[in-house]
Amino acid sequence: xxxxxxxxxxxxxxxxxxxxxxxxxxxxxxxxxxxxxxxxxxxxxxxxxxxxxxxxxxxxxxxxxxxxxxxxxxxxxxxxxxxxxxxxxxxxxxxxxxxxxxxxxxxxxxxxxxxxxxxxxxxxxxxxxxxxxxxxxxxxxxxxxxxxxxxxxxxxxxxxxxxxxxxxxxxxxxxxxxxxxxxxxxxxxxxxxxxxxxxxxxxxxxxxxxxxxxxxxxxxxxxxxxxxxxxxxxxxxxxxxxxxxxxxxxxxxxxxxxxxxxxxxxxxxxxxxxxxxxxxxxxxxxxxxxxxxxxxxxxxxxxxxxxxxxxxxxxxxxxxxxxxxxxxxxxxxxxxxxxxxxxxxxxxxxxxxxxxxxxxxxxxxxxxxxxxxxxxxxxxxxxxxxxxxxxxxxxxxxxxxxxxxxxxxxxxxxxxxxxxxxxxxxxxxxxxxxxxxxxxxxxxx
Numbered sequence: 410x411x412x413x414x415x416x417x418x419x420x421x422x423x424x425x426x427x428x429x430x431x432x433x434x435x436x437x438x439x440x441x442x443x444x445x446x447x448x449x450x451x452x453x454x455x456x457x458x459x460x461x462x463x464x465x466x467x468x469x470x471x472x473x474x475x476x477x478x479x480x481x482x483x484x485x486x487x488x489x490x491x492x493x494x495x496x497x498x499x500x501x502x503x504x505x506x507x508x509x510x511x512x513x514x515x516x517x518x519x520x521x522x523x524x525x526x527x528x529x530x531x532x533x534x535x536x537x538x539x540x541x542x543x544x545x546x547x548x549x550x551x552x553x554x555x556x557x558x559x560x561x562x563x564x565x566x567x568x569x570x571x572x573x574x575x576x577x578x579x580x581x582x583x584x585x586x587x588x589x590x591x592x593x594x595x596x597x598x599x600x601x602x603x604x605x606x607x608x609x610x611x612x613x614x615x616x617x618x619x620x621x622x623x624x625x626x627x628x629x630x631x632x633x634x635x636x637x638x639x640x641x642x643x644x645x646x647x648x649x650x651x652x653x654x655x656x657x658x659x660x661x662x663x664x665x666x667x668x669x670x671x672x673x674x675x676x677x678x679x680x681x682x683x684x685x686x687x688x689x690x691x692x693x694x695x696x697x698x699x700x701x702x703x704x705x706x707x708x709x710x711x712x713x714x715x716x717x718x719x720x721x722x723x724x725x726x727x728x729x730x731x732x733x734x735x736x737x738x739x740x741x742x743x744x745x746x747x748x749x750x751x752x753x754x755x756x757x758x759x760x761x762x763x764x765x766x767x768x769x770x771x772x773x774x775x776x777x778x779x780x781x782x783x784x785x786x787x788x789x790x791x792x793x794x795x796x797x798x799x800x801x802x803x804x805x806x807x808x809x810x811x812x813x814x815x816x817x818x819x820x821x822x823x824x825x826x827x828x829x830x831x832x833x834x835x836x837x838x839x840x841x842x843x844x845x846x847x848x849x850x851x852x853x854x
Contacts, residue, residue, distance in 0.1 A: 433458050434850070435473040439482030439828060441465070444489040444802040444817035446795055449834065453487060457824040460850040464820055480845070480852075486833040488798060489818050490535025490562075490825030490848060491840075492805035493779045494689045495656055495765030498525035498550065498564075499542040499582065501721070502713060504728040504735050504771040510578050513721070518546035524716035526554060526561025528775035529768070531715065531854055533843035535825040536805065536815060537562040538765070540608045540635060540656070543581045544568035548603055560853060563825075565605035565809055567635065571595060571623055573614040586615065592622035600630035605809070607634045609652065613642035617650070624650045633808070638688070641667055648673045654687035654808065656765070658695070658751050662743045666754050678759035687808050688755055689765035693782040694738075694773060695745040696789050701772065702733040713774035729772060737771050752790055763808065764801035780840035787837045794834045824850040 434457040441453035443465065454471040456463040464471055473479060499517050501524065503509045513521060522542065529537055539547060547566040554561040568582075571592070575583035586592040592615075596607055607627040612620050627634045628651070636652040638644050639659035644666075647655060660666060678686050701707055708729050714722050729735075755762060764786070768778035783801060786792040792800075806816025814823050828845035846854035 433463065433474050433477040434852075435477045435479045436482050436487060436826065436828070437468065437473060437479055439485045439487040440832070441818060442486060442488040442795070442798060442834065443819065444799060445819075446799055446803070449486075453482075455487065455818060455824075455826065457826075457847070457850050460823055462818060462820055462822050462824050465818060482828055482845075485828045485830050485844065486839070487818065487826060487828045488833065489802040489816060490827050490846070491533045491779055491801045492536045492538075492764065492816075493529065493534045493562075493766055493768060493801075494538045494763045494805050494808075495691055495767055496525070496529065496537045496539050496775065496778075497541055497767065497769035498522040498529075498537075498539050498775075499546070500769030501525060501717060501725055502729070502769065502772055502774045503725045504737065507578065508728070512724070514543070514581060516718075516721075517543060518549055520716075520718055521721070522546060522550045523553075523559045523561065525769060525775045526550065526559065526564065527716050528713060529562050529779075530560050530846060530848065531712070531843075532776050532779055533827040533829075533840060533846055534562050534779050535827070535846065535848045536565070538565045538567075538606065538635075538805075538809070540567050540606070541570050541582055542566070542568065544599065544602055544604075562848070563815075567606045567608035568599050568602065568604045570608045570610050571599075572609070572611040573619075586619050586623070589616075589618040589622035592619045593626040596623055596626040596630070596632075600627070600632060604632065607632050609634055609636040609647070611643070612636055612646050613640055615646075617646065620646055620650045624652060635689075641670060644670050645673065648677055654689065654763075656689050656691060657767075658690045658692045658748050658755075660751065662740065662747055664747050665750055671754060671758060674755075674758040674760065685761040685804075685807070686759070687763055687804075688760045689763045690752055690755065691765050691767045691782070692748055692752055692790070693766065693778070693785040694770075695741055695748045696785050697781060698738055698741045698745070705729075705732050707774065707777055708732065708772065710774070710777065712776035715776065732772060735771055749790060761804050761808070762800055763805055764797070777841070780838065783840060784838045794837050797837065798833075824848075 436455040441450040452468045551564040574585040633653040636647040638655035766778035786797045803816045806812040
C-alpha cells in the first residue's frame with residue numbers, strides 16, 4: 410500500500426511537471442528582427458516554452474497552440490535581447506571616483522550592483538559584460554541573478570582589472586602584477602573564482618613577460634582577454650601577445666591611428682583560423698557630451714534611480730550639479746573631433762565592432778547608455794541599423810562563445826527577446842523606450 414501511494418504521488422508530480430512544461434507563450438504579429446541579419450519577418454510568431462524558444466514562424470506558417478498565452482505584438486519590432494559589452498555595475502554615474510571608492514565599498518554587493526543590473530534589464534539589456542569590480546561581489550551578484558534572486562541581465566564578469574600597479578585606493582578592484590609568475594598566479598586566482606573574462610589595462614606599463622603570462626594563463630583557462638586601447642603601445646603589445654578584444658576609441662585627440670597599428674590589425678583579422686578580432690569602441694560620450702551639458706535632462710531622468718537608496722541618489726545628484734565643470738570630460742569635445750575618423754579606420758580593418766558603453770562612469774547611467782550608443786552608431790557614424798543591432802545581439806554572443814544559447818531569436822535558444830512599438834530599423838532611438846523585456850522566457854517588463 411505504501412509503495413502504491415508513493416507511485417501515485419510520483420505519477421501526479423510527473424503529470425504536473427508535464428503540464429507546467431507544456432505552458433507556451435506566443436508572441437504574435439510583430440516585425441521580427443531575428444539577429445541573423447536577413448530581412449525582417451512580418452506578422453511573426455515566436456513560441457516560448459519554459460526558458461527557451463520552441464519555434465519561430467509567421468501567422469501563416471506557425472499555428473498558435475490552443476491554450477497558449479498570446480502576447481499581441483502588432484505594430485512592434487521584436488529583436489533579441491540586447492547585450493552591453495562594457496558595463497561597470499559598481500558605478501552609478503557619480504562624478505567623483507575618489508569619493509565613490511571611499512564611501513561605498515561596503516554597499517556595492519547588496520545595493521549598488523543589484524540596482525545597476527536591474528536598470529540594465531529594464532532598458533532591454535538581457536546580457537552584459539561587467540569589466541571591473543571586486544571579485545567576490547562580482548561573482549555573488551552574477552550568481553544571484555542566475556538563480557533568479559535579483560533581476561538583471563545574464564552577467565559575464567572580469568572581477569578586478571589586471572595592471573602593473575593599482576591606483577591608490579582601488580586595490581579591491583585593481584590588481585597589480587610583479588613579474589610573470591605573479592601575473593600567472595593572479596589570473597589563476599581569477600579563473601579559480603569563476604570569472605568569465607580577464608580585463609587587462611595599462612599593459613604598456615607592464616613588462617612583455619607579464620603581458621604574455623596574463624594572456625597565456627587566461628587562454629589556458631579558456632578565458633578571453635579584454636584590453637584597453639587608450640594608447641598606441643597598449644594596442645601594439647595587446648596584438649603581439651594575442652589579446653582577444655580591445656576597448657575604447659583611444660589615442661586622446663590624435664587625428665588617427667598610426668599606420669603600423671592599422672597594418673597589425675589587418676594582419677590579425679586576416680588570420681581566419683583565429684576567428685574574428687573584436688573591438689568595443691564605447692564612443693557615444695564623445696558626441697553627446699556638449700549637448701548633455703547644455704541640456705542635462707538625462708540627469709533628471711528618474712530611471713537611473715531605480716533601486717538606488719535615497720542617500721546615494723542625493724550624492725550622485727550633488728556630484729553632477731555642474732555637469733560642465735567635470736574635469737573628467739574637459740578634453741572630450743576635442744576628442745569628439747577625431748573619434749569619427751578613428752571609428753571609420755577600425756571599420757575598414759575587418760574588425761568586428763561590438764556595442765559597449767562604459768556604463769556607470771560619470772553622467773553615464775545604466776538605463777540610458779546602451780540605446781544612446783546604438784543611436785550614435787546609426788545617426789552620427791553612418792552604421793546601418795541592422796549592423797548596429799547585430800553588434801548588440803549576435804556578435805557579442807559569438808564573442809563569448811555562447812551563440813548556441815543567445816544572440817538570435819531561433820529555435821532552441823534562450824528566450825531573451827525585447828519589443829518596442831514602431832520600426833526600430835528606421836528609428837533606432839525607439840530603443841530608449843523598450844516596451845517588453847523577456848529574459849529566459851520570463852516577462853520581466
